Every structure is written in structure tokens, then in C-alpha cells.
Amino acid sequence: MADAGIAESIRRGLSDCSPAERKVARVLLAAYPSAGFETVARLADRAGVSGPTVLRFVQRLGYRGFPDFQEALRRDLDERSASPLRIHQTRVLAEEPSGSLHSRAAAISTATLQRTFDELSTHDLDRCVELISGASGSVVIAGGRYSGLLGRILALHLEQLRPRVRMLPDEPSARAAMVADLGRRDVLVLFDYRRYEEHTLRLARVARAQHTSVVLFTDAWLSPISSEADVVLTSETAAPSPFDALTPVMALIETVVAGCFDRLGDAAVGRMAQADQLAGELGLY
Template sequence: MAEAGMAESIRRGMADCSPAERKVARVLLSAYPSAGFETVARLAERASVSGPTVLRFVQRLGYKGFPDFQEALRRDLDERSASPLRIHQSQGPRDGDSGTLRDRAAAISQRTLQQTFAEVSTHDLDRCVELISTASGSVLVAGGRYSGLLGRVLAQHLEQLRPRVRVLPEAPSARAALVEDLGRRDVLVLFDFRRYEEHTQRLAKAARARHASVVLFTDIWLSPIASDADVVLTSETAAPSPFDALTPILALVETVVAGCFDRLGDAAVERMSRADRAANDLGLY
């Protein structure tokens, strides 16, 4: 199982930090990863803290000193940009390789799912459900090359539970119009995983500029969007193949759908009933 990425470790560790150390964490996350390669003095200046505070912070994360922290940061960047081919080339013999494909895949998938749910923040999960369920405006969903598939799964479930849910269209004019209409009452749900996609990051910044809420599904290396997100849900990536696992992300999506159904209650049931009647009238199924 992969260790959490540096950005995610910093985010998780903030709860145990002093107020001054949290300032260092926020600077690192807001300009990740470049801020981590600055000098101790420059980082301290940007965070408005002392140099010893920066050193105490990296030691709290488990590093002997700042050079050790920066070396780990370089390794983290390699992991964040790893392609499936590179993942395959870097993998050594795996436990269970002598077993059947079924048994090997089951063992890896079970560990990945268990670790994902063990590490996901209950607060973030509840906040995600609250934002999506109570948004008085629109809920827009977008993702990348593969993660966009999971975004569509989320949207297709949510549209049965509440109004004004849409997958952000690919057509530039339609996408621009919907983004321009974003405001305080709206929520943008984004899926962004390693080899993070710049166009998705631009969506997050555009949403924040328009004061919309941003929910992010990402991996343990943490998309740069995390610094612009109100809620971050992370998932493990270990899979039987060199491709990052989609199963734990789908499990989180299904959990969010379950939470929204419970939160919306009778309103969701009534909407589903009306949708069934409309489908029957139209002879859809």
C-alpha cells in the first residue's frame, strides 16, 4: 500500500500542530510543491513565523531536518507524475504473485478499500454530503480522462435525488457559460488524480473566484486543487494492474450518494417517484 503523499500528510498533520506550525502548513499547501523547495528563512518569512518553527514543523512530520524533508518532497514529485508504464517498471515482485489472478486481485482491492475508508475524514465526508444536499443553486461535476467517468456516475445518481445537477459539458461555449454563472449558491465537484490536469485546476480557480464551493475527489498525493477546495476526499491507488485503482473512488462516490439520500430524506424519495412517473409517461422503461 502506498504511503500518503507529502501534501496529504501535511494536511492530515495540521490537527496536531501549534497555530504557528499550521501557518507553515498552509503556505506549503497553497504553493505546493514549490514552497517546499525554498530556504527555511524564505518559508518562515512567507508564513510569518520563525525559522525554528519551520524546523519543528518538518520534524513533527517525521523528518530529521529540512534537507530530509526536501529529499522526500523530490521523491513525492516522482510519484505524483508517475505514468502506468513507469509504475509497472518500478514495481518489484508483489506479494501473492504466485496465486491466481482472482486471489491476487481480491487481496489488493480489499486492502485498498480498507485503507481508503480508514483514512478518509469523517468531517470531510459529512461536509461533502451537506454541501451537495443543501446547495440552493446548481451542482456541477467535472473530471479528467478517466476520472470523468466516475464524475458522470455521481451526477447520474444525484440528479435522481435533487434538481439542477449537471456534468460540465465538453463544448467550450456551453462550459464557459455554466462556469460564468457559478455563484455562492453553487457547488463544483471535481475529480483530479495524479498527472493532474491543468484544465481541471483552472475550473477550481474559476469557481473560487466566483465564490462557489468546491468539492475534490483526489488521490493520496493530493491534487493542486486541494488548496482551493472546501472539501477533499482522498483514495488509495493500489491495483492489480499498473493503472491506478478506480474501485475506491467509486466506493467513496457511492458513500456520498448514500449520505445525500439520507440527508435529503422525503424530498429525494418524492423526486424519485416523480421521475419514475415521468419515465413511465415517456415509455422509457
């Protein structure tokens, strides 16, 4: 099981930092990973703190000093950009498969799912549910080549519970028109996982400029969108195949849907009943 990425470790440790150390953390997260490769003096200047504060901060993260932190950052960058082939090659070098496919898949998948929930922030989960269920405007959902499929699953569930749930269309003019309509009453939900996609980051930045709330589903290495997001929900990625696990993300989606259903209460039940009735009248199912 991979450890959390450096960015996620910084985010999780914010509450344990001194006010000065939190300034260092926010500078690192806002310009991750480039800020971590600056000199101690430059990073301290950007954060408005002293050099010793920067060193205390990286020691709090568990590093012997700043060079040790930067070396870990280089390894983290390799992990963030790893392809399925690279993941497979690394795994073959690190360990020999043992046991049956059934036992290996069960052990890895169970541990990945458990760790995802162990590290899940209750505050972020509650805030995510609050934003999605309480938005007076639209909930717009988007993702990448694979993660867009996860977004579609979330949308299919949410549209049964509340009005104005939309998948961001692929067609360029329709996509631009929907983004142009985003405002402070809306919520943009994004899915972005390692080998992060630049167009999704640009989408988040435009939404923030238009005062739209942003919810991000990502992995332990943290998409660059995390610095633009109001809420970040992370999941672990270890899987028995060379591809990152989707099961933990699905579990988070189901948890968010459950929270929205509870929060919306009778309104959600009434909408589901109306949808069932109309589907029957239309002969849909």
C-alpha cells in the same frame, strides 16, 4: 500499499500542530510543491514564523531535518507524475508477483479500499454531503479524461435525488457559459488524480473567484486543486494492474450518494417516485 503523499500527510496532521506550525503547513499546501523547495529562512518568512518552527514542523512529519524533507518531496513528485507504465516498471523492480491473479487482486483491492475508509475524514465527508444536498443553486460536476467518467456516475445518481445537477459540457462555448453562471449558491464537484490536469485547476480557481463552493475527489498525493477546495476526499490508488484503482473512488461516490439520500429524505424519495412515473409515461424503461 503506498503511503500517503506528503501533501495529504500535512493536511491530515494539521489538528496536531501548534498554531505557528499550522502557518507553515498552510503555506506549503497553498504553494505545493514549490514552497517545499525554498530555504528554511524563506519558508519561515512566508509563513511569518521562525526558522526553528519550520524545522520542528518537518520533524513532526517524521523527517530528520529539512534536507531529508526535501529529498522525500522529490520522491513524492515522481509518484505524483507517474504514468501507468512507470507504475508497472516500479512494481516489477520492487516485488515479484506471487499467488494467483484472484488472490493477488483480492488482497490488493481489499487493502486499498480499507485504507481509503480508514483515512477518510468524517468532517470532510459530512461537509461534502451538506454542500451537495443543501445547495440552493446547481451542483456542477467535472473531471478529466478518466475521472470524468466517475463524475458522470455521481451525476447520474444525484440527479435522481435533487434538481439542478449538471455535468460540465465538453463543448467550449457551452462550458464557458455554464462556468460563467456559477455563483455562491452553487457547488462545483471536481475529480482530479495524479498527472493532474491544468484545465481542471483553472476551473477551480475561476469558481473560487466567483464564490462557488468546491468539492474535490483526489488521491493521496493531493491534486493542486486541494488548496482551492472547501472539501477534499482522498482515496488510495494501489491496484493489481498498472492503472490506479477506481474501486475506492466508486466506494466514496456511493457513500456520498447515501449521505445525500439520507439528508434529503422525503424530498429525494418523492423525486425518485416522480421520475419513475414520468419514465413509464414516456416509455423510457
